Amino acid sequence: MDGASARKPVRVTIFNQNYSLVATEEPGEVEALAHTVDELMHEVAARAGNVDTARAAVLACLHMADQKRALEREIETLKQRVEAKARQFSVRLDEVLTGSQNDS
Secondary structure, three states: OOOOOOOEEEEEEEOOEEEEEEEOOOHHHHHHHHHHHHHHHHHHHHHHOOOOHHHHHHHHHHHHHHHHHHHHHHHHHHHHHHHHHHHHHHHHHHHHHHHHHHHO
């Protein structure tokens, strides 16, 4: 199946604006993402008072960028912990294997 045949039209509404998009994956995923953006923009607008669409979009993007950065930091921390544990297990495995070879 080529890329053009996998494209599916999707209609979404974000911050009271309708958009016609093309999904290359599951249209429901695009709809869910649009819904998340719509909710965030409405939350931002409610907190910030009477803001225009562009300002709400920029503030929502800043919020999402902050969340993304926090998740990237968390992933990096988890990777470091996994690597440290892997090194510990490797050392212990070497100790066990070396010890069992010496017993033979």
